Amino acid sequence: MKNSFPLSQKYIDFINTVDGVDADFLEGTxxxxxxTVGAGVKFMNMVSRSSKKLHIIASRSTGTAEKNIIHSDNGILNIHKDACYYxxxxxxxxxxHIKFEGKLIYVLGYDNKDKWENVLGSQFGCVYIDEINTANIDFVREISTRNDYMMATLxxxxxxxxxxxxxxxRSRPYKKYKGDVPHEIMAELKEKPVPRWRYWFFTFQDNLSLTPEMIEKKIRSAPPGTKLYKNKIQGLRGKATGLVFPNFDRKEHAVPAAWVKQQITEGKLQFKKFTAGLDTAYSTKSPDTIAMIFQGITMDRKLVTLAEKVYNNAKLQEPLAPSDTAVKFIEFLERCRAEWGFARNVFVDNADQATQTELRKCKRLHGSMYSFVDSYKKVEILDRINLQVGWIQQGCYLVVDTCTEHLSELDRYSWDEDKDKPEDRNDHTINANQYAWIPYRGMIGYEEGEA
Incomplete structure (x- = not known):
């Protein structure tokens, strides 16, 4: 085999890292x-090294595998002249299947359960899954236990x-290339790691076949600030289409708490009003959360989400009741008061009178500086979204980067495909956020011509 294309040092290291690796996951722009390098070079090298006869290449369909992996320029048949495809x-x-060096590589479409179920009765040497993010999750779970080595692109x-x-x-990058992984993705590589599972992040710069002109053309093809740009050009995660807040960009709108405090110390940032919101969901069988949000509004009309606390009863051994939430919300407000400032009026989902009753009970029995106010929902959801989109565009909507759940919801909150309204999910910190700022919306952002 002889490559007909140049390889970056990272790709050379990737290809040569064969010992002590059970899985490689390749993500990027x-x-x-x-x-090309994953399937055509390293995967085929691993097949060659394997003592097993049976291997698998899986893509969305066999036609997709043929077009993108087998018959493409610099595809498997182009690189490996001794490989034959049937x-x-x-x-x-x-x-x-492909016959290669006495081995047999099945080519499967994970879109057809009947076909891949027929194959998965065996143990395999090497498995390659193309665009694993679109694969049938049952297929991925099944095949992951039936191989010596697995590679997946996404x-x-x-x-x-x-x-x-x-x-x-559950995979981790090598120390040498850890710095190449965007910090937004590194923050998500937090599940308990599996030894010998490796993560790789590749960009335009790792593809030495691309000229600067070709890279610039690709960058210009996606509008900056859109999710398409984030996905394709920056390689960042997040739904590509249908997002409610497509102009939210973590690089521009997520800020470290230390930076906010430094701005305050230097007199460049002054808070005029602090506020907080609480949205509740007590189900033990859903991903819905109890979400607490603390925010500040600055003298120069910026809304800054400063802190969050989220609980999910489905994940708690002892689920929270409204009485527990009342105590925890007051504790949250006190921590935020110590770190940021005092929010006298705080806003609670008016649909949850059980929690509101418990909060007022705490105030009656123990006293409290806080006024627990029912959320004001006469501002329609579409009007709220319109305001937020405008504030984001103006640079008036900032989020402290430790508010990871709120940042995640901003990346996932989507429109319902069948209705002209958002989906009823991925919105609990967003709801709490809105309860908090609705009464003070006139203090945020600029009218046209003001900025």
Missing amino acids: TASGKT GNGDKNNKLP NPDDPNLSVYKEFIN
């Missing part, structure tokens, strides 16, 4: 060369997908 099978193997997608928690986020 579009046109970074993941499929798209209709042969007399001994009815499924599409395009950035909704970080709430099961494949991230169960697989991708």
Whole structure:
């Protein structure tokens, strides 16, 4: 085998890292060369090294695998002249397969459960999963236990997908290349790591076949600030389409708490009003959360989300009741008062009178400086969204980067495909956030011509 394309040092290291590795996960920007080098070079090298005869390449469909992996320029057949592809099978193997060095590599579409279930009765040497983020999760779970080595590529997608928690986020990068991984993604690689599972992040710069002009053309093809730009050009996770807040950019709008405090110390940032919101959901069978948000409004009309606290009863051994939430919300407000300032009026979901009753009971029995006010919902959800989109565009909507759940919801909160309103999920910190600022919305952002 002889490559007909140049390789960056990172790709050379990736190809040569074969010992002590059970799985490689490749994520990154579009046109970074993941499929070409991953499937065409390293995967085939691992097949060659394997003592097992049976291996698998899986893609969305066999046609997709043929187009993008097998027959493409610098595809498997182009790189490996001794590999033969039988798209209709042969007399001994009815499924599409590649014959290579006496080995057999099945080519499967994970879109067809009947076909892949027929194959998965065996143990395999090497498995390659193309765009694992779009794969049938049952297929991924099944195949992950039936191989000696697995490689998967993926395009950035909704970080709430099961494949991230169960697989991708359990891998870790080598120290040498840890700095190449965007900090937003490093923060998500937090599941308990599996030894010998490796994570790789590749960009345009790792694909030496691209000229500067070609890279610039690709960058110009996606509008800056959109999720398409974040996914394809920056390689960041998040749903690509249908987002409620497509102009929210963590690089511009997420800030460290230390930076906020420094701005306050230097007199560059002054808070005029502090406020807080509480949204509740007590189900033990759903991902819905009890969300607490603390915010400040600055003299120069910026809304800054300063702190959050989130609980999910489905994950708690002892689920919270409204009485527990009341205590925890007051504790949260006190921590925020000590760190940031005093929010006298705080706003609670008016649909949850049980929690409101408990909060007022605490105030009656123990006394409290806080006024627990029912949320004001006469500002319609679409009007709230319109205000927030405008504030984000003006640079008047900032989030402290430790508010990870709120940042995650901003990346996931989407429109309902069948209705002209947002989906009823990924919105609990967003709801709490809105309860907190609605009464003070006239203090945030600029009218046209003011900025």
